[in-house]
Amino acid sequence: xxxxxxxxxxxxxxxxxxxxxxxxxxxxxxxxxxxxxxxxxxxxxxxxxxxxxxxxxxxxxxxxxxxxxxxxxxxxxxxxxxxxxxxxxxxxxxxxxxxxxxxxxxxxxxxxxxxxxxxxxxxxxxxxxxxxxxxxxxxxxxxxxxxxxxxxxxxxxxxxxxxxxxxxxxxxxxxxxxxxxxxxxxxxxxxxxxxxxxxxxxxxxxxxxxxxxxxxxxxxxxxxxxxxxxxxxxxxxxxxxxxxxxxxxxxxxxxxxxxxxxxxxxxxxxxxxxxxxxxxxxxxxxxxxxxxxxxxxxxxxxxxxxxxxxxxxxxxxxxxxxxxxxxxxxxxxxxxxxxxxxxxxxxxxxxxxxxxxxxxxxxxxxxxxxxxxxxxxxxxxxxxxxxxxxxxxxxxxxxxxxxxxxxxxxxxxxx
Amino acid sequence: xxxxxxxxxxxxxxxxxxxxxxxxxxxxxxxxxxxxxxxxxxxxxxxxxxxxxxxxxxxxxxxxxxxxxxxxxxxxxxxxxxxxxxxxxxxxxxxxxxxxxxxxxxxxxxxxxxxxxxxxxxxxxxxxxxxxxxxxxxxxxxxxxxxxxxxxxxxxxxxxxxxxxxxxxxxxxxxxxxxxxxxxxxxxxxxxxxxxxxxxxxxxxxxxxxxxxxxxxxxxxxxxxxxxxxxxxxxxxxxxxxxxxxxxxxxxxxxxxxxxxxx
Numbered sequence: 001x002x003x004x005x006x007x008x009x010x011x012x013x014x015x016x017x018x019x020x021x022x023x024x025x026x027x028x029x030x031x032x033x034x035x036x037x038x039x040x041x042x043x044x045x046x047x048x049x050x051x052x053x054x055x056x057x058x059x060x061x062x063x064x065x066x067x068x069x070x071x072x073x074x075x076x077x078x079x080x081x082x083x084x085x086x087x088x089x090x091x092x093x094x095x096x097x098x099x100x101x102x103x104x105x106x107x108x109x110x111x112x113x114x115x116x117x118x119x120x121x122x123x124x125x126x127x128x129x130x131x132x133x134x135x136x137x138x139x140x141x142x143x144x145x146x147x148x149x150x151x152x153x154x155x156x157x158x159x160x161x162x163x164x165x166x167x168x169x170x171x172x173x174x175x176x177x178x179x180x181x182x183x184x185x186x187x188x189x190x191x192x193x194x195x196x197x198x199x200x201x202x203x204x205x206x207x208x209x210x211x212x213x214x215x216x217x218x219x220x221x222x223x224x225x226x227x228x229x230x231x232x233x234x235x236x237x238x239x240x241x242x243x244x245x246x247x248x249x250x251x252x253x254x255x256x257x258x259x260x261x262x263x264x265x266x267x268x269x270x271x272x273x274x275x276x277x278x279x280x281x282x283x284x285x286x287x288x289x290x291x292x293x294x295x296x297x298x299x300x301x302x303x304x305x306x307x308x309x310x311x312x313x314x315x316x317x318x319x320x321x322x323x324x325x326x327x328x329x330x331x332x333x334x335x336x337x338x339x340x341x342x343x344x345x346x347x348x349x350x351x352x353x354x355x356x357x358x359x360x361x362x363x364x365x366x367x368x369x370x371x372x373x374x375x376x377x378x379x380x381x382x383x384x385x386x387x388x389x390x391x392x393x394x395x396x397x398x399x400x401x402x403x404x405x406x407x408x409x410x411x412x413x414x415x
Numbered sequence: 416x417x418x419x420x421x422x423x424x425x426x427x428x429x430x431x432x433x434x435x436x437x438x439x440x441x442x443x444x445x446x447x448x449x450x451x452x453x454x455x456x457x458x459x460x461x462x463x464x465x466x467x468x469x470x471x472x473x474x475x476x477x478x479x480x481x482x483x484x485x486x487x488x489x490x491x492x493x494x495x496x497x498x499x500x501x502x503x504x505x506x507x508x509x510x511x512x513x514x515x516x517x518x519x520x521x522x523x524x525x526x527x528x529x530x531x532x533x534x535x536x537x538x539x540x541x542x543x544x545x546x547x548x549x550x551x552x553x554x555x556x557x558x559x560x561x562x563x564x565x566x567x568x569x570x571x572x573x574x575x576x577x578x579x580x581x582x583x584x585x586x587x588x589x590x591x592x593x594x595x596x597x598x599x600x601x602x603x604x605x606x607x608x609x610x611x612x613x614x615x616x617x618x619x620x621x622x623x624x625x626x627x628x629x630x631x632x633x634x635x636x637x638x639x640x641x642x643x644x645x646x647x648x649x650x651x652x653x654x655x656x657x658x659x660x661x662x663x664x665x666x667x668x669x670x671x672x673x674x675x676x677x678x
Contacts, residue, residue, distance in 0.1 A: 016549065026518060026545040028474045030570040030595055033577060172480055178471060185473045190596040192572055290519045290545065291471060303492045304523025306470040 009256035009333050012324065017206020017294075020330060022323035025205040027293045030189045039207040041112050046214070051107065058103050059218065062136070063093045065100075067219075069226035069384070074354040082377035084370060085235070086387040087223045087251065090359065096389035097219060097247040098129040098200060104215035106133045109196035116140045116195045120184040122149055122177035122243070123315035123362070124156025125389060126200030131165035141165040144184045147175035149314050156393055174308055177318050181292055201244025202322030205293030209322050216250025223384055224254050231382060237262040237373075240386040241366040242336070243280065243316035245325045247388035256333060265325060266366045268309070268316035269338030280309030281338040282321040283329050296323040312341035312397065313361035315389070343368040345401055348391065360389030361397065418511040418539045419564050419587040422461055423622050423643070433588075433644025434459060434635065434675035435624055436668055437515065439466035439482035440499050441491025442655055448486075449502045451655070454665040456510045459672025463503070464542070464646065467496050467516030474544045476599035478649040481656060493520045493529070497536035504537035513566060513587075515542040518554065526554055530561040540564035540587045548580045555584050568592050569615055569623075571607075578618055588622040589615055591642065596627070599649030603628035609641035632674025639678035647671050 012019040025035060045051040059065040068091065072084045089097040109117060117139050121127030127143040134141035143160055147169045150157055160167050173179035188197045202209045202216070220238075227235055238255055240248035242265045255261045270279035279285060282297040289298040291306055299307040299319035311317045328334040339347075344361055347368035351359045359367065366385050374383060391398070399406045416424075426433055436455055441448050455463050468483035468491050475483075500512050514533060521529050521543065533541075541558055548555075548567070555565040564587030572595060573581050582589065591612060593603035603625065612623045625638050626646030639645040650671070654664050 025547060025549045027547060028544050028570075029547050029568045029581065030474075030572050030592065032547045032549065033572045033574065172477060173470065173484075182471050182473050186476070186597045189474060190600065192595045290517075290522050292473070293545070295522075298519075300519070300523065302523075304469075304520035305487060306519070 010253065012327065013206060013210050017210070019324045019327035022288070022296050022326040023206055023209055023294050025293060026290050026295065027205045028189060030192065034188070034192055035205050037112070038108070041108055042207050042211050045108055045111065054107055055104060059100070063099055063103070064091065065218065066222040066226070067091050069223055069230060071230070072355050075350070078354050079371060079374040081379065082374040082381040082383045083379065084374060085227070085382065085384045087219060087384060089219055089247065089386060089388045090363070090390035094125070094129045094132050095392065096125040096129070096360065097216060097250060098126045099132065100218055100250065101200070101212045101215040101246060102126070102129040102133045102198060104211070105196070105198045106137060106139065109139070109198070110137065112196065114194060114196035116142070116191065117198050118142045118144065118184050118187050118195055119198045119200060120144045120177065120180040121200060122146070122180070122317055123313065124149070124153040124160065124393065125315060127165070127167070128156050128159050128163070130198050131160040131163035134165065135163045142187065143167050144170050144180040144187070146177055146180045147171050149177065152397060153314055153393060176308055178306065185292070201246040202249045202324060203244045203292060203294055203296065203320060209294065209324055212246055213249045213253055213324060216246050217253045219247065219250035219386060220252060220254035223251060227384060234258055234261055235382040235384040237264060237381070237383045239264045239266060239366050239370055239383060241266045241316065241362045241388065242321060242325065243268065243318050243362065244320070245322040247386050249322060249324060251386045252334060263334040264369065265334055265336045266369045267336060267338045268311035268313055268365055269340040270310040272340055273338045277307055278310040279338065280311045280316050280318060282319060283325065283336040284338045286319070288326065291320055294323045296320050296326045297329070312344060312401070313365065315360070315362040316365065337369055339365040339368040345398065347371055348398060357387070358391035358395070359387055360391045361394045362389055363387045417562065417564050417587065418509060419462065419513070422509070422511050423588065426461065432639040432675055432678045433461045433622070433624060434672040435462040435464055435626070435644055435646040436460040436651055436671070437464040437466060437646060437648030438655065439468060439479065439486050439652055440496035441468060441486030441489055442482040442652065443485050444489045445491065445495060447661060449499055450661045451664055452499055452503050453506065454661060455668060456507055458665045458668040459676065460510070460668060461644070462511045462513060464513045464515045464648065465496065465500065467493065467514055467520060469517040469520060472517060474597055476597040476649060478599040478653050478656065482652045485656070493524055497532055497538065500536040500538050511539040512537060513540040513542055514538050516544070518543050518545050521554065526557055530558060530563065534561055534563060538563065540566050542566045542568070542590060544568065548583065551584050559584065559586060566590050571595050571611065575614070578615065582619045585621060588624050588643070589619060590646070591615060591623050591625045593625050593627045593629070593638070598627055601628050602630070603634065603638055605637040605641050608638060612642045632670045635671050635674035636678045639675040645675045
C-alpha cells in the first residue's frame with residue numbers, strides 16, 4: 001500500500017476539496033472569491049521554500065518544536081500491557097497543538113496583506129494561540145467565543161485579553177462553539193477586504209481542512225522519526241482525541257499509508273452515546289450533512305436541524321467533525337470510538353498520578369481509551385498517543401466534578 | 416415556463432418593477448404564518464420568498480435568525496413549510512413562491528424526494544445560500560431538470576471574472592446582494608447598486624432583483640429604480656417578531672410594495 005500511489009490514503013482532497021463524498025465548498029457567494037484567493041495563496045506557499053523556512057524557524061524558536069516523544073513508563077506498568085508513548089504537544093508554547101496551525105495561517109494572512117484576524121474558539125486554546133501569534137506580529141485579533149464557554153473557560157478569556165485580543169461573547173443561537181463559528185463567518189462576510197478567518201480545526205470550506213491538516217502534520221512527522229529513533233520501528237497503534245479533529249489529523253496523516261499502524265480516533269461521548277444525544281460523537285452517533293462549508297458527519301435531528309453537542313470538554317463540544325475523518329471512517333482506514341465524561345475524568349487523574357502530567361480534558365479522552373485497550377495488548381505492542389494539550393485551563397472544571405471547592409482557595413489568595 | 420418567468424413577463428408588459436417579500440415559514444407560529452403568506456399577494460407582493468428555518472443561518476443577521484428559532488421552537492419543519500405553500504396554492508395559482516434557506520434540511524430530506532415534494536406543493540424556485548456554483552451538481556442541476564428555477568446570489572465580491580460562472584446555471588432571476596454582510600445589516604445604497612446591476616445585466620437577460628439592507632418604502636423605491644425589483648425581508652420579519660398582528664404586518668408590506676411599484 002505504501003508504495004502504491006493509486007491506493008494512497010494521502011492524496012486527498014481532490015480539486016473540488018472532496019475527500020470521497022465529504023468536504024467541499026458550501027459557502028455563500030460573498031465568501032467564495034475569498035476562499036478561492038486563499039486556496040491560490042496556499043498552493044503557492046506550499047511549494048515556496050521561504051514559507052516553510054519561516055514556519056520552521058518559528059516552530060523551533062517560538063513554539064519549542066519538536067515536542068518530545070515520551071515513554072510513559074509508570075502508566076505502562078500500571079496498565080500492565082502495551083508500551084505507551086505520549087507525543088507531548090502540550091509542551092508547545094500556549095500549551096496545546098493549536099499554535100502549529102495558527103502560525104501557518106497567520107503567515108499566509110501576512111502574505112495576503114490581511115491586517116485583521118478573526119477566529120472562533122471553544123475551550124479557548126485556539127483563541128489563545130491566535131491572540132498570541134497576532135500579538136507577535138502586531139495584528140488586530142477578534143475572537144468569537146460562545147457565552148457558555150466564556151463562563152466555563154474564564155482563565156483563557158483573560159489570557160486572550162492580556163494578549164490584546166478582543167473576545168466577543170456569542171449569544172446568538174445557543175451561544176456555543178458552532179454559534180461562535182456562525183458569528184465568525186458573519187464577520188468575515190461583512191469585512192471581506194481586510195479580514196482573514198483563522199479556523200482552528202480541520203473543518204470548514206476547502207482549503208481549510210487540507211491546509212490545517214498540513215500544518216498539524218508536523219506532529220505525525222516528528223512522531224514517526226522519534227519512534228524510529230526510540231524503537232527502530234513504527235508504533236502499532238496511534239490514538240488521538242477528536243472534536244473537530246485537528247490534533248488527530250496531524251498525528252494520523254503521515255501514518256495513513258503505513259497499513260500496519262492501527263489508527264484510532266476518540267470522540268467525546270459526554271453522558272453516553274444513546275438516543276438522548278448528550279454527547280459530541282459525530283461519527284459514532286451522527287449522520288452526513290452540510291454545515292460550516294463542508295459535508296461531514298453531524299449531530300442533527302430527523303429534519304436536518306443541527307443539535308447541540310454535550311461534553312465536559314469545551315474543546316470537543318462541536319456537533320461536527322473534519323471531513324477527512326468522515327472519509328477515513330467510511331473507507332475504514334481509521335476506527336472511531338467514544339469515551340464518556342466519567343471515563344475521561346478518571347484518565348485525567350490517572351495521568352496526573354502516574355506521570356506527573358496534568359493533561360487537558362481533550363487528550364484525557366484519548367488516554368481513557370488507551371487505558372481500556374492497553375491491558376489486553378502484549379508488552380511489545382507500542383501505542384503512541386497525542387497528548388495534545390495541558391490541563392491548566394481545566395482544573396476548575398475538574399475540581400467542580402470532583403467536589404473540590406476552588407472558590408475558597410481563590411478567596412484566600414485574594415486576601 | 417415557471418410562474419416566476421410568467422410573472423416577470425407580465426411585469427415587463429405592464430412596465431412595473433417587482434416587489435419581493437421574504438417571511439420565515441412558521442413564524443411566529445404555523446397558523447399566523449399561513450395567514451400572513453395568504454395576505455401577501457393582496458398587499459402587492461409579486462413574488463413570495465418563503466424562508467425555510469435552519470438552526471445555523473450563517474448568512475443571516477439576528478432578525479432572521481431569531482425568526483428561524485421561533486419557527487423551530489414552534490415545531491416548524493421542512494414538510495410543514497411545504498404545507499404553507501400548498502395552503503396558498505389553494506387560492507392563488509399565479510404568485511410565485513421561492514423557497515429560501517440552507518442546504519442541510521434539503522440534503523437531509525434527500526434531493527430527489529425534496530424536489531418532487533416541493534414541486535407538488537407549488538414551489539417555483541429555490542435560493543440556497545450555501546450552494547455556490549462550485550456545488551451545482553448537488554441541487555442546482557437536479558432542480559432545473561425538475562422544472563424549478565434555481566436563483567443565484569451575486570454579490571459585491573463577484574468580480575467580472577467570476578460573474579459568468581455565477582450566471583451560468585441561474586434561472587428565474589438573479590438576486591443581487593447589495594452589501595457585503597448579513598441580512599438586515601447595513602443600508603443598501605442606490606449609488607453603489609446601480610452600476611453593479613448594470614454590470615450584471617450586461618451579461619444576462621435575466622431580471623436582476625436587489626436585496627439585503629432595504630428597510631423602508633423609500634429605499635424600496637430608490638433601489639427598484641436601478642434594478643428590476645427589490646426584496647425586503649428583515650424589516651417585515653422584524654414587525655412579526657415584535658408581535659404586530661397580521662393586519663399591521665400586511666399594512667406595512669403594502670407600504671413597501673407601493674414604494675417599489677412607484678419606481
